[in-house]
Amino acid sequence: MTLHVTDTLTGEREAFEPANDDEVLLYLCGLTTSDPAHVGHARTWTHTDVIHRWLEYLGYDVRHVENFTDVNEKIVARVGEVGDDEREVARHYVSEFLEVMRDLNLRRADVYPRVSEHVDVIVEMVETLIEKGYAYESEGSVYFDVAAFDGYGKLSNQDVDEMESQGNPDERSEKRNPADFALWKAGGVDPEEIADHQHEGAAPPEEAAAEALTWDSPWGEGRPGWHIECSAMSTEHLGETFDIHVAGSDLVFPHNENEIAQSECATGQTFAKYWLHTGMVQVEDEKMSSSLRNFTTAADAVAEFGADVLRTFFLSTVYSADPTFSEETIAEAEERWERLERGYERAVEAADSVDAYARVEHPEFREAVAGARAEFEAAMNDDFNTREAMAALLDLASEVNAYVDEREEYDFAALKDAVEAFEDLGGDVFGLSFGGSEGGDVSIAEDLIELVLDVREEERAAGNYERADELRDELEALGVEVQDTDEGPSFRIE
Template sequence: MSLHVTNTLSGEREPFEPHDPDSVLLYYCGLTVYDPAHLGHARAWVHVDVMHRWLEHLGYDVRHVENFTDVNEKIVAEIGEKGDSEASIAREMIGATLQDMRSLNLKRAEVYPRVSEHVPEIIDLIERLIDRGYAYESEGSVYFDVTAFEEYGKLSNQRLDEIESQGDPDERSEKRHPADFALWKAGEAHPEEGESGGQTWESPWSEGRPGWHVECSAMSMTHLDESIDVHVGGQDLVFPHHENEIAQSEAATGEEFAKYWLHVRLLETGGEKMSSSLGNYFYVEDVVDAVGTDVVRMFLLSTAYNSRQAYGEDALEEATERWERLERAYERATAAIDGPDAATKVEDAELRETIEDAREAFVEGMNDDFNTREALAALLSIATAINRHLDAREAFDYRGLRRAVETLEELGGDVLGFSFGRADDADGRVELAGDLVDLLLEVREREREAGNYDRADALRDDLEALGVTVEDDAEGTSYRL
């Protein structure tokens, strides 16, 4: 069976046929960087990562772009608490987010564009919309005219007369229709009286800031194309964000913006969605530190991306048991084929048949809308077969066990992103890296005590260039790899 996906735009399960039969253009709506990433963000990241990996496994050249929203009123609201400017807060949060991504063993996107880098492209896009009659200027701001786009509401399956007002209440007097949304906002964003506001830029209409929705359209078109294959995001972004992306993009180009819209269902905890605004979240860094990357991936992939998933201790314990079962089977199999009891003439037909059936089931599951739950079940059946074979025999089927190891490495490692056989090496590298950083910080401290502040600052800069964040406070110096 070829790959089929559930397209939010049509509401149907469709065969996957990208514009170019050899490549896939994939855009994922990334974080608004005002707070560290939590496990709900990680759920989307890991599933998008596996989509990327599976598409590459199928032979596609995948161009994957994921943005950072570093211009937003939520970031401005943190000025004074987390930093002295919108830009400084965003920079720190982007650094922390990238570290979280690396800790989850995610494949790198082709590029991670920032809104602040793409204001010229955003202004150009807005000008195109005005020229084509889909947007209008009002009091220095610019709004998209939803009544001018006949298909508005097609993603969220809403009629225009059903849609309530969008944006802040103070915008209503500037808009022609309550559902019109801002493409450009005049003036600065001020969190509170007396505090500094957000970044602003000059435009043909006013000094101001881009609207939230137009940002992703501009960045996607800049780094991919005006029409892409796959647009992925959280379920909560269907309306208004993705609906508005479609309207402004297709109004500007006259082309279909994205062929397939895939939405990751939100992670739940305590019966509610995991959310920074609700405060019911667990930071990625804390969970990875507690149970490890592979257990986190096992937990998140145990449910298909568009199915309901709840976070809790029982679910995490189950993921731990499954990963340990898979890892132990892999380690037993590698020890057997590298040991003296692996025989060239022993054949276990049941083991070999189970492996081939599992490979087929894995492919069938992944081609069924990236069903990672079924894919994991296939890998776990290999673990059972490995253990049954090793427990029942004194001489082992070398070819059968080698095929099992290669399958786990190929499908479990390359596709699902697990780290078979690399944990000990990684731990050793991290320990050595920590020892080296400690040594350099001791040298830096001696330079500071001697009054050689330029040399101390240079050492800090060198460490940060290598991905080591150094923090000095009243309690001393600390760092994060």
């Protein structure tokens, strides 16, 4: 069965045809490094991860790029709270993001580009847009001229003449059209821009703004605009045209719309072939949001519920849906995960028992196992329909339980197929940890690592730096990456 996807740009369900028969180029709009990742972000991560995994299951090589926006006024607003300047704040949150990504059992992207290391590429793209007549300089800033691009508004289905002003109201006098947006912003960060975004403990706005990063450019010292960042980084690492662009539905306009305009004007090529947008997690009928302060951090959710329960919650709805995060929906996810885990364990126990025979054949059970796999595959090929795919796995668990309860002798080949279906589909594709890999052994290992790090800190405090370094090297040889931070040592099991 051919994979079909629903493209936001066309609004149609289309057969998926990547530019290269063997490879898929995938870009995800990553996070701005100004707040902890929350459950809504983790849901987008997880669905993108499963898209990646399913494409690999189909036999594609996947080149997956996901950026970190580490230059932004909201980051500057955190100066004094979690770092002494914009760069330190960004590093703090990038470190947190990477740690929770591993805790969620996400496949690593091939590249995690950051804005601060791609300013030269951004400047080059802005220069190209000016040369081609799609952008103009004004008072040291550069703006994209939306009227110069006939396709502007095609993603969000809006008419340019009916659009509201983009950007800071103070920019209006510098722009030809209120809907024009900034590609390059002159100067640094205005203290007034960050005052409303600051939390308790942050430096005064004037002090924080003084720690904002700026770069030289043909138009004077300044900072890149938000939208141009993703265009520059994606084309740098995936080329002028790539296959799939994933983002949250809240980014359709203006961010993704502006990405299309500036990228296609700069290159003359189609920017992305397929646009997939994930829905927004809801909390009491409101979107979970850092700005609304109604979020649960991804790290706290993993610590409280575990990665398997969270992934089950995320994957029980299709990526485009707007699920509700609540005690009730998490309880449902816990029940589903327990059913899946128990079904897998019973299949393993029965297959490994003395009651599983080579010459016993139960055609109905074999058909049920094959049917569950076929239903899962059909669901995933239908626009990555994880809800129906999850239902197929739950049906498989029910079939296993009924089979083991009703039989005294088992069809080994059928049980082996069932075990492999759980591992291939639930494990490799859904990223669930069957077999207890997320259980007590890991917890014990983490406790032991903490003890070793405590001993290492004692050695460092006593001035025994050579012994402290030896302990760190020994941990790294065992696959434990240690990072020393201002808050103390942290670790990640590779």
